[in-house]
Amino acid sequence: MNEFTQKTAYSELAKKYYPEALESLVNFIKINSVNDESTVSDDKPFGQGVRDALDYVGNLAIKLGFNVDWCDHYCTEISYGEGELIDIYAHADVVPVSKDWIHEPFGAQIEGDNMYGRGTSDDKGPAIAALYALKLLKDEGKLEGFKVRMVVGGNEELGSRCLEHYFNVMHKPYPKYGFTPDGDFPLIYAEKAICTYTHTFEIPGLANPFEWGDALNIVLADASITLDDISTEKLEQARYIYLENYPQANIKIEGHTVTFKGKASHGSLPWFGSNAGLHLLNYIARLRHIPELRSLFHLYHHGDGKRFGGDYKSDNFTDSSYCIGKIKYDGEKLTFYVNMRLPETINPQDACDNVAEKMGGEVKLLSSSEALVIDPKSDMVRVLMDAYQKETHDYTSKPLAIGGGTYAKESKNTLAFGSAFPGRDNRIHDNEEYISLDDFYNSIAIYAHGIVNLAKLVKKA
């Protein structure tokens, strides 16, 4: 019992299923299902670990009385009933683990109300909660008059090739309504368009070739360079002046090597980070007297586009974001790799044209996903909010619009519904990821209630 637990018909029913759900979750967590190139084969498109996890959840579903389609081992489709489709999308793959874990990352250790382990919150816990919600409803005779599919993917963390296979190769139909338990409660009705572009400038003689950063969707936090042609005294002097202007900068000089340490932040929230690459370029620009490079620092560093008129807004979103995750220099050309997130009202190419017009240089749009907006006044949002509120009595949390992208974008008529409760940080993608077992229990009741509410909509239509 926690602040979100209420005594309701569904939470009472969930009690009976909780012990078995918990045991299933422990077994699921114990499968190391990081995508593994080294064991990929035709029947293991994402490697052995993901295959084991997809098999586990499918065999569990068969045991619970559901139909299973193994989907060429890209996903496991669990289904029941006939009629209009209601879908649930969860994933069985997890991100790699670092050495910083205190608890065993694949141990599913329970301490107090928390279970620790990779995937406990993202996304195995929510997947198991949704599966037992279905089992509960099936036993109660409430999965009648429609068809429910729960699709558990194996590649969400590396680009969702799982659902791409499901819809584009297997040509499975899209649902009438769908949700993914791979985001936040109460629900996420809008997600920005996520785009990447390169921004290139000709700047010969800047330095020896370099490449900083690797992930595009994280603020570049580490950058260093060796400037052999500049005396160590000059480098030190420039450091001193730099710190006068930017007292927060973390800059270190060893011989002719200059290193900046910034602060990483998610690509949707670059303003919470500090870009080490932009700082280092700004530092070099002062030494080499390259004013255009200095102005680039000022234009890009906040990450909100305000200084170059790229801060688009819409009814659903209050901002846009520009995150530089990678910077490359080949001796002639300097290239920024930018992760840009936009409201639904602005065309990504137009946003790129604006960048080129205001800052100069050459801008090339590499990829873009469309924004997702489900009318916050729609029946779907209304009935899912109703399920959440009746089960938790949380009437203050509002539907969310976010900059991040969820699994919902891979389907249609689909939004993220849980499973992180308001105010929680479950350390997903980080060491010591965990789930509150009370949250896990509560979400079984919320999902059961949510599916029944959606079913009423499809049966009415």
Ligand SMILES: [Zn+2]
């Ligand atoms: Zn996830």
